Amino acid sequence: MQHRYLSISVILAVVATVGVARAAPPEVVTVVAKRGFVETVTGVEQAIEAHSLVRIATASASRAATSRGIKIPGNAVVLAFNNSYAVRLLSASVPAGIEAPMRFYVTENRDGLATISYRKPSAVLMPYSAEGLGELGRELDDLFAAIAADAANR
Numbered sequence: 382m383q384h385r386y387l388s389i390s391v392i393l394a395v396v397a398t399v400g401v402a403r404a405a406p407p408e409v410v411t412v413v414a415k416r417g418f419v420e421t422v423t424g425v426e427q428a429i430e431a432h433s434l435v436r437i438a439t440a441s442a443s444r445a446a447t448s449r450g451i452k453i454p455g456n457a458v459v460l461a462f463n464n465s466y467a468v469r470l471l472s473a474s475v476p477a478g479i480e481a482p483m484r485f486y487v488t489e490n491r492d493g494l495a496t497i498s499y500r501k502p503s504a505v506l507m508p509y510s511a512e513g514l515g516e517l518g519r520e521l522d523d524l525f526a527a528i529a530a531d532a533a534n535r
Contacts, residue, residue, distance in 0.1 A: 422441075
């Protein structure tokens with residue numbers, strides 16, 4: 382009888398692990414910047430424009446909290462894209478259009494530096510499996526890596 386419960390436990394553990402693996406978000410890349418939070422957010426915004434994307438918006442829960450007298454670690458989401466990529470994306474898959482604009486996430490570290498994170502565009506677009514999205518995703522992967530590296534070293 383104990384072996385039966387052990388077997389069921391092992392099966393449940395395997396099923397739970399497989400379920401977690403499927404629920405994992407697309408690949409996330411992180412780059413530690415050489416500057417603090419505010420400077421890194423500015424660096425990301427500048428690098429986005431220097432690499433021919435458009436900064437759509439910057440949203441920051443920490444800035445909003447500060448305006449309410451609440452202190453939390455710095456965080457900001459910077460949305461970026463441009464029309465030429467949008468046209469290519471939508472030409473390949475209208476449903477994939479929900480993924481644009483794509484985003485960078487800047488967080489304040491305990492040591493005072495900041496981290497830039499983003500989901501690899503190729504991983505974000507992979508579920509749509511439309512012709513042309515693979516190439517676009519790989520192109521955007523290179524672009525996002527260049528933006529993050531540029532912003533981290535500014």
